[in-house]
Amino acid sequence: MMKLWGRANSTNVQKVMLCLHELNVPFERIEAGMAFGVVGTPGYQAMNPNALVPTIDDDGFVLWESNVIVRYLCAKFAKGTYWPEDVAARADVERWMDWQQTVFGPAVRVPLWGMVRTPDKFTAEQITAGVQACEASAAILDALFSDRDFVGGKQFGMADIVLLPAAHIWLNVPVARQPRPHFEAWYARAAKRPAVSQVLKLPIT
Ligand SMILES: N[C@@H](CCC(=O)N[C@@H](CS)C(=O)NCC(=O)O)C(=O)O
Incomplete structure (x- = not known):
């Protein structure tokens, strides 16, 4: 299942949550960032060297940068609608x-x-x-x-x-x-x- 790391009150994480809900893609969200920590751990930084949220793991493909994640998800799951082909x-x-x-x-x-x-x-x-x-x-x-x-x-x-x-x-x-x-x-x-x-x-x- 798609994994998303990030606290729910981050605007950049909200973009990804919103996108996944809009596209009806099931996902597991793992709390990370600010009071939740996690971003400072070597394991997290091996995925995202910026120590920021959001990060996703889509079946082994790890991606960070919220707007790029939204582009990726829309291109993968909603070509021609959310992601214009023209x-x-x-x-x-x-x-x-x-x-x-x-x-x-x-x-x-x-x-x-x-x-x-x-x-x-x-x-x-x-x-x-x-x-x-x-x-x-x-x-x-x-x-x-x-x-x-x-x-x-x-x-x-x-x-x-x-x-x-x-x-x-x-x-x-x-x-x-x-x-x-x-x-x-x-x-x-x-x-x-x-x-x-x-x-x-x-x-x-
Ligand atoms: N350009 C990055 C910026 C990511 C970013 O600044 N994330 C903030 C939350 S909105 C963050 O991780 N702050 C530190 C923290 O929550 O611990 C993106 O769009 O994903």
């Missing part, structure tokens, strides 16, 4: 996966750690800058979803999966946000999916 259609959604890793995800880390996890370690200036960065990303997502239901158009797919955990944090941290009707409508649409409601929980921890 090269241009795939690049069209993949750009949003890389944007999540490089822009939106790092922005959301500030309200997550600065307002929920370790507020004592953040200054008011850092929080303000982080909130501004999240608003800039939210404006981009609002424009994206002004003419489509999901990232690739009508069908929910792999880019929606990787954007959702960060969106869940931004739309639920205790801060005043600008209204983003299209972005919020996408999130509400996605939240109706059983896999999404099963993985993305409140309160945020």
Whole structure:
């Protein structure tokens, strides 16, 4: 059976859990990371030298990097649906996966750690800058979803999966946000999916 290492409140682990639930792939999740430890052990680091979660083991094939795991799973189990076969259609959604890793995800880390996890370690200036960065990303997502239901158009797919955990944090941290009707409508649409409601929980921890 597919194995997944990672704590359930990690956004990067949530992407993989969400993907596995969406694709109806049975898996065993092993707690790892932060309070659960494990990532510091030689055995874990032999699989993932970064000592980070998530890591999967698919019948002996070990893989880390959350967005790559999502691409791998969708290509293996959902070619033509979650993983577009057309090269241009795939690049069209993949750009949003890389944007999540490089822009939106790092922005959301500030309200997550600065307002929920370790507020004592953040200054008011850092929080303000982080909130501004999240608003800039939210404006981009609002424009994206002004003419489509999901990232690739009508069908929910792999880019929606990787954007959702960060969106869940931004739309639920205790801060005043600008209204983003299209972005919020996408999130509400996605939240109706059983896999999404099963993985993305409140309160945020
Ligand atoms: N680029 C990596 C980043 C992985 C990462 O930063 N994971 C965090 C959790 S979101 C982690 O392992 N933190 C240390 C820990 O939980 O012990 C990925 O997308 O998989």
